[in-house]
Amino acid sequence: MIVLGWIFFAFGLVRLAVGFVNWASRPYLPRSRELFAPQSEVSVLIPARNEELNIGHLLQDLGRERAAIREILVYDDHSTDATASIVRRFARKNPLVRLLPAEPLPAGWLGKNHACHCLSREAAGRYLLFLDADVRIRGQAVARALEYVQRTGVELLSVFPHQLMPDPGTRMAVPLMNWILLSLLPLDAVRRAPQEALCAANGQFLFFEAALYRTVQPHRKFRAAPVEDMAIAREYKRCGHPVAVLLGCGDVECTMYTSLGDAVAGFSKNFFSFFGGSEWLCYLFVVATTAAPFLVFLFLGTLPGLIYLIVIVLIRIFVSLASRQSARMNVLLLIPQQLVLWRIVVNASVRKRKRRLLWKGRNIYIEQ
Numbered sequence: 001m002i003v004l005g006w007i008f009f010a011f012g013l014v015r016l017a018v019g020f021v022n023w024a025s026r027p028y029l030p031r032s033r034e035l036f037a038p039q040s041e042v043s044v045l046i047p048a049r050n051e052e053l054n055i056g057h058l059l060q061d062l063g064r065e066r067a068a069i070r071e072i073l074v075y076d077d078h079s080t081d082a083t084a085s086i087v088r089r090f091a092r093k094n095p096l097v098r099l100l101p102a103e104p105l106p107a108g109w110l111g112k113n114h115a116c117h118c119l120s121r122e123a124a125g126r127y128l129l130f131l132d133a134d135v136r137i138r139g140q141a142v143a144r145a146l147e148y149v150q151r152t153g154v155e156l157l158s159v160f161p162h163q164l165m166p167d168p169g170t171r172m173a174v175p176l177m178n179w180i181l182l183s184l185l186p187l188d189a190v191r192r193a194p195q196e197a198l199c200a201a202n203g204q205f206l207f208f209e210a211a212l213y214r215t216v217q218p219h220r221k222f223r224a225a226p227v228e229d230m231a232i233a234r235e236y237k238r239c240g241h242p243v244a245v246l247l248g249c250g251d252v253e254c255t256m257y258t259s260l261g262d263a264v265a266g267f268s269k270n271f272f273s274f275f276g277g278s279e280w281l282c283y284l285f286v287v288a289t290t291a292a293p294f295l296v297f298l299f300l301g302t303l304p305g306l307i308y309l310i311v312i313v314l315i316r317i318f319v320s321l322a323s324r325q326s327a328r329m330n331v332l333l334l335i336p337q338q339l340v341l342w343r344i345v346v347n348a349s350v351r352k353r354k355r356r357l358l359w360k361g362r363n364i365y366i367e368q
Helices: 002-024 055-063 083-093 111-122 141-152 175-184 187-192 210-216 228-238 260-268 271-275 279-300 302-323 327-332 334-354
Strands: 042-048 069-076 097-100 127-131 135-137 156-160 205-209 243-247 252-254
Touching: 002 175, 002 279, 002 302, 042 055, 042 111, 042 141, 055 069, 055 083, 055 135, 069 083, 069 111, 083 097, 097 111, 111 127, 111 210, 111 228, 127 141, 127 210, 141 156, 141 205, 141 243, 156 175, 156 228, 175 271, 175 302, 175 334, 187 243, 205 210, 228 243, 260 334, 271 279, 271 334, 279 302, 279 334, 302 327, 302 334, 327 334
Parallel strands: 042 069, 042 127, 069 097, 156 243
Antiparallel strands: 127 205, 135 252, 156 205
16 A cells, blocks of 8 residues: 555656646747748638637737738638628628638538538648637737747647636636646657657647648548547657647637536546546546545655645646646635546546537537
């Protein structure tokens, strides 16, 4: 049992080291003193389904940043609200904006994956930037992403947006995403290490080199994948194409969810992807992070137990600082967040076995 206690203790130290490295490495889009003057080479591609509350804000943001943008294409994915009319209104004012009407959803495709594939067929830019409609873009982020890709040679860049949390319930759920990611995966290793397992991506912001994208056809290849972003990133790394992952820092933001219930439902559809799609690894992590403080005290004694509690707090602090979240809030909500973690995992397991999880009116589990 003492050996088990030291295993938990060592796992905590490793996660602390990873969290510290992610904070210290400043994994954000670089801010050059003199931003280079890019040509208009980026096609911004936005799949939108019932996004009347968000799409106008994103189009307004993109309208302020035209240096790198060749066109802005919005795919209206069978919306039943005012999404299409809002896009048409912006298109009348901004010639870069174009609305693509929805095609019938083919069998074997998920809606978003099909929308992204259709957008890519219409795009004319040398680079393709897929954005979710609820993302906000500021600070010349598109031009800086283009500069980063051209300077580093990466062929897929993904940015995890800085998450805004307007509701108390979201503060108990949304930080879990970065708490897991940034304590298990050194982001710099995504670009520098060849191992496919050292990989991550966020479909809210995916920046591709267009010629390679059209060769790989990733959204078509993973047309039935509920977590297509992670599948695409792993495929790129498996084939030797450089991938990079960064964090949004006030320049790429998103209000992903507005309530605890929405957050639990949303994370349930892709939570196992943080663990390579392995349900048992996910449960092992949840059990370990829940039981470890008690077991370290029980098996190793008071001093190691107190040190381990400090490690737990420091992990939250470094991950929060890297994510530009409130460290104080995440430390105070440590226990509620752990309880919500259990709720998400159990809900994900139930939905997986029932093969039914509705997202925007569609079941993400489809027959291939």
